[in-house]
Each structure stands twice: as structure tokens, then as C-alpha cells.
Amino acid sequence: MTDEAVNLAFARTQMIDAMAPPRAAAGAIGWLRKNLLNSWTNALLTLLGLYLVWLIVPPLIKFLFIDAVWDGASREDCLAEKVGREVGACWPFIQKKFYQLVYGFYPSDLYWRPNLTFALGAALLIPLLIPKIPYKALNAVLFFGVFPVVAFFLLVGGVFGLEHVETRIWGGLLVTLVVAVTGIVASLPLGIMLALGRRSQLPVIRFFSVIFIEFWRGVPLITVLFFATYMLPLFMPANWSIDSLLRALVGVALFSAAYMAEVVRGGLQAIPRGQYEGAMALGIGYWKMMGLIILPQALKLVIPGIVNTFIGLFKDTTLVMIVAIFDFLGQLRAAFADPNWSTPSTLFTGFAFAGIVYFVFCFGMSRYSLFVERRLDTGYRR
Amino acid sequence: MAISGAADARPARAAFYNDPKVRGIFYQLVLFVVVLWLGYEFVINARDNLRAAKIATGLGFLDNTAGFSINQTLIPYTESDTYGRVFVIGLLNTLLVAAIGIVLATVLGFIVGISRLSPNWLLQRLAGAYVELIRNLPLLFQILFWYLAVLGALPGPRQSISLLGEVFINNRGMIIPRPVFAEGSGIVLAAFALAVVASIGLRVWARRRQEATGQQFPVLRTSLALVVGATFVALVATGFPITFEKPELRGFNFAGGLRVIPEFVALLIALVTYTAAFIAEIVRAGILAVSRGQTEAAYSLGLRPGQALRLVIVPQALRVIIPPLTSQYLNLTKNSSLAVAIGYPDLFAVFAGTTLNQTGQAIEIIAISMAVYLTISLVTSLAMNLYNARVRLVER
Numbered sequence: 175m176t177d178e179a180v181n182l183a184f185a186r187t188q189m190i191d192a193m194a195p196p197r198a199a200a201g202a203i204g205w206l207r208k209n210l211l212n213s214w215t216n217a218l219l220t221l222l223g224l225y226l227v228w229l230i231v232p233p234l235i236k237f238l239f240i241d242a243v244w245d246g247a248s249r250e251d252c253l254a255e256k257v258g259r260e261v262g263a264c265w266p267f268i269q270k271k272f273y274q275l276v277y278g279f280y281p282s283d284l285y286w287r288p289n290l291t292f293a294l295g296a297a298l299l300i301p302l303l304i305p306k307i308p309y310k311a312l313n314a315v316l317f318f319g320v321f322p323v324v325a326f327f328l329l330v331g332g333v334f335g336l337e338h339v340e341t342r343i344w345g346g347l348l349v350t351l352v353v354a355v356t357g358i359v360a361s362l363p364l365g366i367m368l369a370l371g372r373r374s375q376l377p378v379i380r381f382f383s384v385i386f387i388e389f390w391r392g393v394p395l396i397t398v399l400f401f402a403t404y405m406l407p408l409f410m411p412a413n414w415s416i417d418s419l420l421r422a423l424v425g426v427a428l429f430s431a432a433y434m435a436e437v438v439r440g441g442l443q444a445i446p447r448g449q450y451e452g453a454m455a456l457g458i459g460y461w462k463m464m465g466l467i468i469l470p471q472a473l474k475l476v477i478p479g480i481v482n483t484f485i486g487l488f489k490d491t492t493l494v495m496i497v498a499i500f501d502f503l504g505q506l507r508a509a510f511a512d513p514n515w516s517t518p519s520t521l522f523t524g525f526a527f528a529g530i531v532y533f534v535f536c537f538g539m540s541r542y543s544l545f546v547e548r549r550l551d552t553g554y555r556r
Numbered sequence: 557m558a559i560s561g562a563a564d565a566r567p568a569r570a571a572f573y574n575d576p577k578v579r580g581i582f583y584q585l586v587l588f589v590v591v592l593w594l595g596y597e598f599v600i601n602a603r604d605n606l607r608a609a610k611i612a613t614g615l616g617f618l619d620n621t622a623g624f625s626i627n628q629t630l631i632p633y634t635e636s637d638t639y640g641r642v643f644v645i646g647l648l649n650t651l652l653v654a655a656i657g658i659v660l661a662t663v664l665g666f667i668v669g670i671s672r673l674s675p676n677w678l679l680q681r682l683a684g685a686y687v688e689l690i691r692n693l694p695l696l697f698q699i700l701f702w703y704l705a706v707l708g709a710l711p712g713p714r715q716s717i718s719l720l721g722e723v724f725i726n727n728r729g730m731i732i733p734r735p736v737f738a739e740g741s742g743i744v745l746a747a748f749a750l751a752v753v754a755s756i757g758l759r760v761w762a763r764r765r766q767e768a769t770g771q772q773f774p775v776l777r778t779s780l781a782l783v784v785g786a787t788f789v790a791l792v793a794t795g796f797p798i799t800f801e802k803p804e805l806r807g808f809n810f811a812g813g814l815r816v817i818p819e820f821v822a823l824l825i826a827l828v829t830y831t832a833a834f835i836a837e838i839v840r841a842g843i844l845a846v847s848r849g850q851t852e853a854a855y856s857l858g859l860r861p862g863q864a865l866r867l868v869i870v871p872q873a874l875r876v877i878i879p880p881l882t883s884q885y886l887n888l889t890k891n892s893s894l895a896v897a898i899g900y901p902d903l904f905a906v907f908a909g910t911t912l913n914q915t916g917q918a919i920e921i922i923a924i925s926m927a928v929y930l931t932i933s934l935v936t937s938l939a940m941n942l943y944n945a946r947v948r949l950v951e952r
Contacts, residue, residue, distance in 0.1 A: 209677035216676045223678040378584035382591060392933035393926045394890035400908055401926070404918040408605045409598040489694035496696075496897055503697055510704070521705040529693055529701075536692035 237262040237519075238526060252517040263523045264515075271509040275527075278345015278500055284337065288348050291325045295355070303542060305549065318359050325355075341419040345500040347531070349419070353426055353491040353501065358484055360427035365434025366473075370464060372435065373442055383435075390432035395490050398425045403497045422494045430487045437479040441472035474550055481543035485536050503528060602919060609916075617915045618643070624910055626901045628817050639911050646903035647928065653820065653902065654889040657827045661888060662881075664828060665835025672840045683836065690833035696894055698830055703822035703898045713809050724803055724810060730821055733800035734814040740794035747790035748783065755779030819900035823892065831888045835881060842877035843869070875947050882940045886933050893929070903928060 198204060210220045241262030243252050250256050252264035268275075277288055298317040301307045329352070332338035344352070371383030390398065402425030407416060445468055453463040473480075495504035506524050509515070572578055606613055618640040625635055630648045633641060671683035690698070708727065711717070716726040724731045755778075762773035791798070803813025846869050854864035893904040908925045912918060 209675070212675065219674070219676050219679050223676070223682050226682060227678075376580045376584050378588055382587060388934070389930065392930040394893040394904075394929055396893045396896065396904060397908065397922065397926050397929065400912075401922050404912065405922050408602045408918060411601055412605055412608060485692075492694040492696040493894070496894075503694070503700070507700065507704075518709075521708065525697075525701045525705050528697060532694055532697060533689070533692050537688065540692065 237522065249515050249517050249520075252515075252519060254518075261517070261519055263526060264517055264519045265523065267509075267515045267517075267520055267523055268527050270515070271505075271512075274346060274509060275502060275505050276347045278348060278505060279343040280339060280345070280348065281337075281343075284331075284339060287328050287331070287336070287339075291328050292351070294324065294328075295321060295351075318362070322356070322359050325352075341417050344419065346505045347502045349494070349499060350488075350491050350502040352419075353423060353494055354484075354488045356423045357426045357430045357487045357491070360423075361430035361434045361483075361487070362480070364427065364431035366438050366469065368431060368435035369438035369442060372439055387432045387435050390429050391436070395426075395429050395493050396496060398429045399493060399497045401425065418497075419499055422497060422499055426487070426491070426494075430483065430490075433483050433486070434480065437476050437483055438472065440479065441474075441476035442468065444475050445472050477550060478543045478547045481539055481546070485539045485543075488535060488539070489532070502531070606919075611916045613917070613920070615920060617917055617920070620915075622911070622914075624914070626906060627899075628820060628901055639915070642911055643903070643907050643924070646901060646906040649901050649906075650889070650892055650895075650903040653823055653827070653892050653895070653900070657824055657831065657888050657892070658885050660824070660828045661831040661835055661884075664832035665884075666839055668832060668836035669839025669843075672836060673843060687833045687836050690829055691837075695826065695830050695891055696897060699823060699826040699894055699898060702825050703819065707818045707822050713805065716805070716810075722802065724805075724813075727818065728809070728815070729818045730816040731803040731810045731813045732816065733802050734812065736799050736801050738797040738799065740797035743794050744787060744790045744798060748787045751779075751783040751786035755782055758782075817900070819895070819898050822898060823895050823900050827888055827891060830891070831884055834884050834887075838877055838880045838884065839873075842873040845876045846872045878947075879940060879944060882936060886936050889932055890929060 194200070195204070198207060211217045239262075241260050242265055243257065243261055243263070244265050246252060246264070246266035248266075249264075251266060252261055254261045273282065273285075277285060280288060295317075298313065298321055302310070302313045302317055307313075327333055327336070329344070329348075330339060330341070368383050368387055371379050372387060374380050374383070399422055402421045403418065406421055406424070410416065449467060449471065450463070453467045458467070491501060492503045494501050495507070500508060506528050510521060510524060619638050621636055622639050622642045623635050626633060626642070626645055628649060629645050630652065631641075631645065633645055668683045668686060671679050672687070674680050674683075710725060710727040713724075713726045713728060716724040716731075718724050722733055755775075758773075758779055759775050762775045766772055801812045803810045805811075850868055850872065851864055854868040855861075859867065892902055895902040896905040896909050899905065904925060908921055912921045915921070
């Protein structure tokens with residue numbers, strides 16, 4: 175019987191190739207039909223979307239590149255009457271104000287000091303962010319412990335024959351980065367201590383931690399900065415004069431520590447009780463239990479949250495402008511006031527440049543947080 | 557027995573300074589003393605500094621004459637009014653921008669969030685680009701951009717941009733028709749309020765009936781008809797007492813109508829677009845958090861797609877959406893204090909800004925401002941905790 179079946183002439187012994195799908199269901203047309211035009215409402219939405227794109231993208235490209243003025247010495251070169259055509263972005267404005275936007279009024283012959291600080295920071299930060307590079311602990315100690323001290327003496331000066339530079343004349347991106355990095359470096363340990371305090375068994379410590387966290391989280395950062403600028407000096411002995419940048423830094427650090435504490439607390443709560451009990455059963459003390467068993471697991475879980483807090487902090491550094499510290503945005507606003515460069519496109523040019531700078535920093539951080547999240551997704555999450 | 561011999565021996569006692577209880581009490585005592593000492597130092601220093609600088613203390617300044625003008629007041633105000641009234645005006649302005657901002661940001665946020673899940677590729681990408689762009693730029697940057705670059709570039713009053721001949725936009729703000737309430741308006745408003753109350757009652761009744769019998773009632777359509785119908789009937793019966801005063805260009809400026817100051821417009825646009833980007837992400841995450849099985853189960857029970865969305869998906873998604881949504885509302889309210897950068901007279905700008913500069917009473921003023929924001933956040937988070945306790949999944 176089986177032999178007979180094999181010899182039957184009409185039984186195929188080979189698979190035939192699959193037929194090509196109908197033209198309308200595959201390839202570019204199929205994709206279009208499936209993703210853009212699968213119903214009347216969707217077709218309408220597609221048209222609306224195309225209209226939006228047409229409304230935004232071509233004028234933007236025209237403004238930033240095609241109509242832009244690339245060289246010039248003063249506002250004259252960016253005026254439509256002078257150039258004889260429509261004028262887009264006035265890039266000479268940014269070129270002329272570039273140093274002011276980056277360093278503020280830091281003495282120009284001392285630019286190497288902020289530059290060296292930036293380079294040091296980058297050289298320590300980049301290996302810290304790449305998971306493959308070893309010596310993470312040493313690297314972290316260098317970045318969080320040694321770098322701030324070195325940066326402080328490099329920027330402020332006054333020792334080792336370095337000329338003293340008052341923080342009053344600092345400005346631009348330099349101040350933005352100083353505020354952001356200080357906030358980040360100070361808020362992480364403070365936040366961890368507060369989170370541990372909030373989950374402590376000791377009622378007095380828990381009480382003070384809760385009060386501290388809820389207070390700072392309940393008020394806007396701008397009131398914190400006002401508090402640091404106007405109220406803090408009143409609380410200090412009369413002969414203490416605190417630098418205005420330092421006051422803002424204290425405010426930012428306390429504020430972000432409260433937010434960091436809540437992020438870390440989330441991580442602590444996600445660690446199963448068994449881990450605590452296991453540690454206690456081994457007779458390990460509180461600090462060793464936290465430092466060696468609980469925190470390494472908890473912090474790993476909340477790295478995305480920590481990075482998000484950093485992004486928020488970086489964006490919030492712009493607020494120091496309101497208490498008269500000229501950060502990047504503050505310098506930009508000051509540059510707008512220069513009558514030598516008042517043209518119809520100056521404002522848009524400045525905002526375009528600053529927007530690109532802020533976007534690059536924040537978008538970079540958020541992409542990095544996504545990358546870490548995927549890498550660390552070791553099955554804790556359901 | 558050997559065991560009883562071991563039990564007789566005294567248990568090994570740790571030294572008292574190694575006893576966790578003693579240590580705990582010691583640490584707490586240390587913290588308590590340090591906090592107390594800091595507080596004492598602050599008070600003493602503040603007293604000495606204030607005395608040296610000859611700054612008055614206490615809340616007496618609230619009764620003094622303010623002597624500066626405010627460009628947007630919801631209640632009558634003149635320069636001879638007191639700082640206390642300035643405080644109230646600032647608070648009202650903050651609440652105004654926060655309330656309108658919350659409503660608009662919710663609408664925009666839901667639209668963008670749902671667009672991000674749309675099957676339409678282009679729409680999905682556009683919504684994604686919007687969220688990424690807005691979330692990665694500082695809010696203060698956006699406020700300044702709208703205020704200086706966009707609104708600053710608008711034409712003067714004589715070349716105003718006109719929308720349908722009713723609304724005019726120029727560099728002095730937005731001029732909209734002003735509603736004029738003639739006699740009989742009270743009846744119309746009362747009818748409207750009554751209809752709203754009746755709709756809420758209807759909803760409660762319909763929900764109770766549905767839980768008891770399973771029968772549904774078209775609440776939305778009925779209440780819409782009720783509100784619109786009742787208001788219209790009242791309007792006709794009283795002879796249309798509510799009219800609108802049209803703005804008119806006279807000389808170099810507009811007369812009549814209601815002028816919305818550009819600071820308000822810029823702040824509102826920036827707050828709404830910024831918060832909406834965060835709300836969009838919350839909405840997207842909330843909808844994705846409802847597993848596909850729920851949709852399929854609803855379909856297999858014979859629910860139509862609209863019903864499945866309304867009765868099965870949305871209630872479960874809201875459980876995930878509402879807590880972070882509230883914290884976004886709080887953020888919007890707190891962020892409205894950035895108004896000080898462009899001069900919108902919110903609580904912070906007129907009170908902690910101008911009033912602080914004039915009186916110098918930093919401690920009282922900043923403490924009051926902080927207390928206001930703190931109260932708003934604590935009340936909101938209290939309400940949130942109550943809500944959370946109500947909708948929490950009952951685990952067996």
C-alpha cells in the first residue's frame with residue numbers, strides 16, 4: 175500500500191515556491207495601505223499629518239540653512255535690506271556671542287581652566303557610562319569624590335599660583351554644568367541617606383526624613399532658590415558672607431536630594447524581604463547589610479529613575495537665571511539685549527541654538543537611560 | 557541532662573553600647589539635638605541680622621499700602637490697596653492659570669497619548685516627535701521662547717491678526733469679546749447650575765441601577781441634552797440677557813472686549829504644551845498596561861469595540877493613569893511660579909517678587925509663599941491617597 179502511494183503520479187514530492195503576495199498587500203504600497211490608509215478616518219488623519227509636516231519642516235529648514243546668513247560682523251549683515259533677500263538664521267550672532275554663552279565673563283586668557291575641567295569631566299564620565307570598561311568603583315570614586323574638588327580649585331583658583339576668579343563673573347554653559355554636576359554629585363548620597371532614613375525603624379529619624387522630603391517636594395524650585403538667596407543669609411551669623419552661586423547650589427542640592435530620595439525609596443521597596451532577613455540571619459550589621467546587599471540591588475533597579483531625575487535637574491538649572499545668576503539661558507537673554515545685534519531674526523536664531531544645545535544634553539541622557547534599562551532588565555519586572 | 561545545664565548558664569549579654577536598642581536611642585538623640593541646635597542658631601542669627609538691618613518683623617506689613625500696579629487683577633485693585641490684597645490677587649492669578657492649564661493640558665495630553673498608539677504610522681511618529689522635543693527642553697526656555705520670540709514678533713494693534721472678526725491678536729495680548737450680564741442673567745446661570753446638578757444626580761442613579769439590574773442608561777447624551785436644553789430654554793424665556801461686547805479698534809488701541817495679557821498667553825501655552833507631553837506618556841503607559849486579554853475577553857462577551865473601550869479598558873487604564881496624572885497637575889501648578897521670569901503677576905511674582913523687594917521681610921514672605929504651595933500639594937496628595945485606597949485592586 176505504501177509503495178503504491180509513493181508511485182502515484184499526482185502526488186507532489188517537492189514543495190512549490192510560495193506565490194508572491196498580491197501587489198496591494200506587500201512592498202511599499204502594501205505598507206502604505208496598512209499603515210496610512212487602512213480606513214477613511216486614517217486617510218484623513220494621514221492628510222492632516224502631512225499638512226502639519228509641510229507646515230513645520232520646510233520653513234524650519236529654510237530658516238536654519240537655506241536663508242541663513244553664515245558670515246558677518248554686525249547686525250547690518252543680517253538685515254534683509256542689506257543682504258537683498260529674505261534672511262533666516264543670523265549665525266554670526268552666535269559666533270560673536272559664543273564665548274559669552276559658554277564661559278560668561280570668565281577672563282579670556284584663563285579659558286584653559288574651564289576647558290581642562292570640561293575635558294577632565296568628560297574623560298571620567300565617558301568610561302563610567304560604558305558598561306564594558308572595568309574599574310567602575312575606582313572610576314566612580316574619582317568622578318564623584320576627586321573630580322569635584324579638583325574642578326573647584328581649577329575654576330575658583332586662589333591656590334597653587336592659580337589666579338582667583340570670582341563666581342560673580344562666571345556664566346553661560348559653564349555655570350549650567352557646574353550647577354547640574356554639583357546637584358547630581360550632592361543629591362545622590364544625600365538622597366540615599368534620606369531614603370534610608372525614611373525607611374528606618376527609628377521614629378525620630380523617620381519623622382525628620384519624611385518632613386524634609388515632603389517639604390522640598392511640595393514647593394517649587396524657584397521658592398527654594400529664593401529661600402537660599404534671600405532667607406539663608408539671614409539665618410547665618412552676620413560675619414559669614416556666602417557666595418551667591420554657592421547659595422543657589424545649596425538650594426538645588428537640597429531640592430534634588432528630596433526627589434532622589436523618593437526614587438531610591440522605590441528601589442528599596444522593590445527588594446524582597448527575604449534579602450533583608452537573609453542578611454540579618456547572617457549577623458551582618460545595618461550599614462554592611464545596606465552597603466553590600468540591599469543598595470547594590472536597589473540602585474540597579476532604579477537607574478532609569480535616577481537618570482530621569484538628572485534630566486529634570488539639568489532642565490531646572492535654567493531657574494538660577496531668576497536669582498540673577500547668568501547661566502546659559504541667562505547669557506542668551508543678556509545677548510538679546512545687545513543693540514548691535516538686534517535684527518528680526520536674532521531671537522529665533524538664539525532660541526534655535528540654545529534649543530539644540532539643551533536638546534542634545536537631555537535627549538542624550540534619556541537615550542542612555544533607555545539603553546541601561548534594557549541592559550539591566552534581568553527579569554525583576556513582570 | 558546536659559541541655560538544662562546549658563540553659564542554666566547566663567545568656568551571653570552584649571555590652572550595653574552594642575545593644576541595638578540603646579544605639580537607636582542614642583542616634584535619635586544626637587539627630588534631635590543637632591536639629592534643635594540648628595533651629596536655635598537660625599532663630600538667634602535671624603533676630604540679630606534683622607535687628608542690625610532694621611527690618612520689621614511680623615505680619616503687620618500685610619496691612620500696609622502696596623503702591624504698585626498689577627496688570628491683571630481678577631478682583632478690583634488700586635495702588636492704594638494693601639499687601640494683603642496683593643497676596644490674594646497673586647493667589648487668584650496662580651489658580652487661574654493653573655485651572656485653565658490643567659484642563660487644556662489634559663485634553664492635549666490625551667490626544668497626543670492616544671495618537672502615539674494610533675495604527676496610523678505618520679500620526680504615531682508625529683506625536684512621538686512632539687513628546688521627545690518638548691520633554692527635552694527646559695520649561696523656562698519654552699516660556700521665554702513663546703513670550704520673547706513668538707508673541708514679541710506679533711504685529712501692533714493696528715495690524716492685529718483677526719480671527720473671524722471677533723478675536724484679535726497683537727503684541728499687547730489677545731482681545732476677546734466680553735460677556736455682558738444684563739438683568740435676568742441670574743436665572744440663566746441658575747438654570748445651567750441646576751441642569752449640571754441634575755446630570756450628576758442622573759449619573760449616580762444610572763450607576764446604581766446598572767449595578768443592581770445590569771440595565772444601562774445613556775447618561776452622556778441625556779445630560780448633554782439637559783444642560784444645553786435647560787440653558788437655552790432659560791435664555792429664550794428671559795429674552796437673551798447675556799450678550800457679548802465686541803472689541804473695536806479706536807485710534808491706536810482696542811476699546812471694549814476683554815484683553816488677555818501676553819504674559820498670560822505665553823505662560824499658558826508653555827505650561828500646557830510642556831505638561832501635555834508628560835501626560836501623553838502617562839496615558840500611553842496606562843493604556844498599554846491593560847493586557848490584551850482584557851480586550852479579547854470583552855469582545856468574546858459580545859461587547860462592541862466602543863463599549864469594550866469605555867467599560868473595560870478605560871476604567872482599568874485610569875487606575876494606572878490617575879496617580880501620575882495628579883502629580884503632573886501639581887507640577888503644572890508649581891511650575892506656574894516661573895511666571896516671575898516674564899512678569900505674569902502670579903502669587904510668586906507679585907508677592908515674593910515685588911512685595912519682598914519693597915518690604916524686605918524675606919522670612920515671612922517666603923515662608924507664606926512656600927506654605928501656600930505646600931498646602932496645595934499636601935491637600936492634593938491626601939486626596940490622591942484616598943482615591944488610591946478606593947480603586948486599589950482587592951487581592952485575595
